[in-house]
Amino acid sequence: xxxxxxxxxxxxxxxxxxxxxxxxxxxxxxxxxxxxxxxxxxxxxxxxxxxxxxxxxxxxxxxxxxxxxxxxxxxxxxxxxxxxxxxxxxxxxxxxxxxxxxxxxxxxxxxxxx
Amino acid sequence: xxxxxxxxxxxxxxxxxxxxxxxxxxxxxxxxxxxxxxxxxxxxxxxxxxxxxxxxxxxxxxxxxxxxxxxxxxxxxxxxxxxxxxxxxxxxxxxxxxxxxxxxxxxxxxxxxxxx
Numbered sequence: 001x002x003x004x005x006x007x008x009x010x011x012x013x014x015x016x017x018x019x020x021x022x023x024x025x026x027x028x029x030x031x032x033x034x035x036x037x038x039x040x041x042x043x044x045x046x047x048x049x050x051x052x053x054x055x056x057x058x059x060x061x062x063x064x065x066x067x068x069x070x071x072x073x074x075x076x077x078x079x080x081x082x083x084x085x086x087x088x089x090x091x092x093x094x095x096x097x098x099x100x101x102x103x104x105x106x107x108x109x110x111x112x113x114x
Numbered sequence: 115x116x117x118x119x120x121x122x123x124x125x126x127x128x129x130x131x132x133x134x135x136x137x138x139x140x141x142x143x144x145x146x147x148x149x150x151x152x153x154x155x156x157x158x159x160x161x162x163x164x165x166x167x168x169x170x171x172x173x174x175x176x177x178x179x180x181x182x183x184x185x186x187x188x189x190x191x192x193x194x195x196x197x198x199x200x201x202x203x204x205x206x207x208x209x210x211x212x213x214x215x216x217x218x219x220x221x222x223x224x225x226x227x228x229x230x
Contacts, residue, residue: 032217043120043207043221044158051217089157095217101148102219104157 002027004092006105013080014113021108023090024072030092033073034102035064038087048075080112117141118210120222127198127229134194135225137208143188144210148219152205164191198229
């Protein structure tokens with residue numbers, strides 16, 4: 001079945017540095033790739049997403065890149081701040097069909113140190 | 115916009131009893147709602163997908179008679195954990211997809227269930 005691998009599992013950076021999280025998916029029919037941020041005890045929050053017809057998308061300090069040929073996509077956070085500390089999940093799904101069923105990666109625990 | 119709420123946020127129940135969790139889309143109509151389960155320091159595990167007015171589709175290994183899902187309207191889905199046991203203790207999270215054919219899925223804040 002569909003599988004999404006996410007690396008690294010933990011990431012520690014100094015405030016102001018950049019952070020990069022990478023994911024690889026197995027289903028070549030996947031065409032939607034969201035990223036979620038989850039703080040302790042809360043539900044995941046959609047922070048950015050990308051569709052397969054786009055190679056890169058940026059929103060202020062956050063950007064996502066997609067390489068369809070290699071079937072991997074990455075989250076880039078620049079100028080990290082302590083409030084960026086959280087668990088980040090990547091996911092993949094296919095549309096139409098499949099009821100937008102998201103396949104999640106295992107998560108990356110990001111710690112930003114002041 | 116795109117706010118999903120869950121109630122209750124925390125619940126403690128005794129073994130053998132049932133507990134109901136509500137998931138509501140507050141400012142949009144949701145064609146499809148999803149229920150996830152998350153254990154500490156783990157990823158989200160999809161339990162079932164529910165569409166308004168039809169039976170839920172359960173993932174492999176999820177007991178449909180134990181986890182009853184009802185999607186009564188375009189803004190409300192409920193998950194009932196029947197005959198709860200301590201191993202059912204977990205963080206339950208719902209999400210919703212809007213009616214209008216968008217791809218985005220928005221998550222609720224989660225419900226922490228503890229079965230004693």
